[in-house]
Amino acid sequence: MRVLQALQKGNLCIPDLAEKSDVTRQTAYRAVAPLDEAGLVRERNDCFTLTCSGSRILEAYLQLDDEVTVDSLARLTRSPHQQWLLRVLKEEAMRKCTLLDRARDEGGPSRTTIHRIISRLQEDGYVNHQSATYELSESGELLQESFEHLHEIAAGAIENRSFVRWLPAELDSLPLEALENFELIHNTPDQPHNVLNAFVSGAGIDLEAFRGMGAIRSPALDQAYRPVVNHTPSVTVVFTDEVLFQFHGDHRFVDYAAQFDYSAYLKDGLIRQDARLLFVPGPIPLHLAIYDDSRVIMAPAPSTGVTEAESTALESSDSCIIEWALNLFSAHLEDARPPIRVFQEHAATLIGDKNGQERLLRSSTPQKMAR
Numbered sequence: 001m002r003v004l005q006a007l008q009k010g011n012l013c014i015p016d017l018a019e020k021s022d023v024t025r026q027t028a029y030r031a032v033a034p035l036d037e038a039g040l041v042r043e044r045n046d047c048f049t050l051t052c053s054g055s056r057i058l059e060a061y062l063q064l065d066d067e068v069t070v071d072s073l074a075r076l077t078r079s080p081h082q083q084w085l086l087r088v089l090k091e092e093a094m095r096k097c098t099l100l101d102r103a104r105d106e107g108g109p110s111r112t113t114i115h116r117i118i119s120r121l122q123e124d125g126y127v128n129h130q131s132a133t134y135e136l137s138e139s140g141e142l143l144q145e146s147f148e149h150l151h152e153i154a155a156g157a158i159e160n161r162s163f164v165r166w167l168p169a170e171l172d173s174l175p176l177e178a179l180e181n182f183e184l185i186h187n188t189p190d191q192p193h194n195v196l197n198a199f200v201s202g203a204g205i206d207l208e209a210f211r212g213m214g215a216i217r218s219p220a221l222d223q224a225y226r227p228v229v230n231h232t233p234s235v236t237v238v239f240t241d242e243v244l245f246q247f248h249g250d251h252r253f254v255d256y257a258a259q260f261d262y263s264a265y266l267k268d269g270l271i272r273q274d275a276r277l278l279f280v281p282g283p284i285p286l287h288l289a290i291y292d293d294s295r296v297i298m299a300p301a302p303s304t305g306v307t308e309a310e311s312t313a314l315e316s317s318d319s320c321i322i323e324w325a326l327n328l329f330s331a332h333l334e335d336a337r338p339p340i341r342v343f344q345e346h347a348a349t350l351i352g353d354k355n356g357q358e359r360l361l362r363s364s365t366p367q368k369m370a371r
Contacts (some may be wrong), residue, residue, distance in 0.1 A: 001058065002022070002023070002031075003021050003028070003032055003035060003041070004035070004040065004054050004058040005021075005058065006020035007048060007049065007050040007054070008058060008169070011047040011048065011049045017048060032048055036048070038157065038161060039053055039054075039158065039161030039162075039164055040057060040157065042165055042305075049168075051164065051166070051167060052167035052168060052170075052171040052172045052174055053153075053156075053157030053164045053167075053172075053176060054157075054169065055170075056153055056157070056172040056174070056176055057154055057157065060149060060153055064146050065142050065146065067138075067139045067142050068139070068142050068146045072124060072126070072143055073143065073147060076143065079117070081108070081109035081117060082121075083147070084103075084106075084109065085108075085109070085121075086126075086143065086144040087144065088108075089134060089135060089136045090144050093133045093134060094133065095132055095133050095134070096114070096118075096132075096134065099114055121140065124139075125137055125139050125140075126139050128140075152177040153176050153177050156176035160176070160184065160314070162186065162310075162312045163184055163299075163312045163314050166300035166304045166305070166306045166312075167285060167286070167300060167304065168285055170285075173327075181316060181317045181318045182314055182316035182321065183315045184312055184313070185313040185315060186311075186312050187308060187309055187310070189309070192308060194313075195311045195313040196218065196221070198299075199221060199299075200220055200221065200224040202289055202291060202315075203224040203227070203228050204224070205291065207292055208233055208234065208292050209232065209234040209235075209292055210232050210234070210236075210237075210289070210291060210292075211288070211293075211329050212225075212235075212236075212237040212238070212288060212289050212290070213237070213239075213284060213286065213288040213329055213332060214237070214238075214239055214284075214288070214301075215283065215284050215287065215303065216301075216302065217243050217246045217247065222253075229271055230275075233274060235271075235274065235275040235276065236275075236276050236278070236333065237276070238279070238280055238284075238329070238333055238336045239278075239279050239280075240279065240280060240283065241280070241281055241282060241346070242282060244279045244342055260272045265277075265338075265339065266338065268338050277339075278333070278336035278338060279337055279342050280332055281335070283301065283302075285301055285304055286298045286299065286300060286328070287301055287313075288325060290322065290329065293322060293326065294322065295316070295322070296316055296317075296322050296325045297313055297314070298313065298325060299312065299314070
């Protein structure tokens with residue numbers, strides 16, 4: 001947790017990570033290795049960075065109730081027998097003989113182990129003993145619930161690490177514990193375009209509404225989504241500025257944009273009525289396609305450092321994931337501009353750079369030569 005907290009403030013190499021975490025470099029290496037394996041951190045440019053799942057687990061950890069001590073949580077994490085005992089006592093209060101019978105039936109801990117664990121939990125105030133019956137105290141319930149919550153998030157992060165390990169920490173609102181009705185689509189050496197094909201095939205359905213976000217231009221995507229843009233009643237797509245310049249480097253796109261109303265396209269991003277193409281400075285973390293607000297496909301964008309060989313897409317109809325994707329799309333939509341604004345800003349930047357270079361040259365010219 002100290003490693004995750006250190007990385008919350010920025011990317012760090014091992015020596016800096018050790019210093020910030022107040023451990024030796026060897027300990028920092030040992031600590032970061034399982035975090036990297038689980039996808040909670042990721043190495044990039046010889047530094048480690050916090051991923052969305054690492055940030056999500058850290059957030060849940062920092063929100064633990066003060067009555068749940070770190071030592072108690074660590075002991076519970078390391079002891080499957082203690083986990084079993086707390087889970088059973090959460091269901092109902094039990095006499096020790098009933099606990100022993102259930103442990104025998106379920107392959108749980110031995111009589112000696114149960115006695116030892118209960119004694120320790122009583123000392124710590126997590127288990128009460130009344131009328132020959134053992135039950136969880138309020139603190140015990142908090143401990144058990146906190147562990148289950150952290151475990152649920154961690155399990156989702158690890159199970160889906162091929163996808164979430166590429167997402168930056170600022171996407172930590174992704175509901176990892178609610179991932180249901182989803183499929184992970186992987187690129188493989190034999191099928192290096194599986195992720196691209198998932199987006200292409202997603203366009204081949206009749207839609208009432210489409211929301212999209214992307215950081216690349218692909219001829220296959222252009223062709224697949226042209227019918228969506230032409231015929232879907234409501235379409236809004238957000239691209240990066242870089243994609244806009246790629247569009248306008250292709251006369252076929254310019255001709256296509258001019259078929260409806262080129263001035264409306266430039267001024268408002270309207271490629272046709274109720275179909276808009278808007279642009280953000282970038283970078284953006286995800287390629288996103290939301291179909292009728294009921295199905296979503298998303299994959300890490302190049303800005304995350306993902307390679308084509310390692311790219312993985314997530315396809316889901318889970319309402320929690322769809323709501324999250326819509327919120328992410330809306331957040332980027334707030335910063336999106338129509339083409340004319342992008343061109344104006346780009347021109348202003350070029351003029352500013354030119355003026356700045358001229359001022360720099362004048363200031364570096366000897367006074368006599370200037371006169």
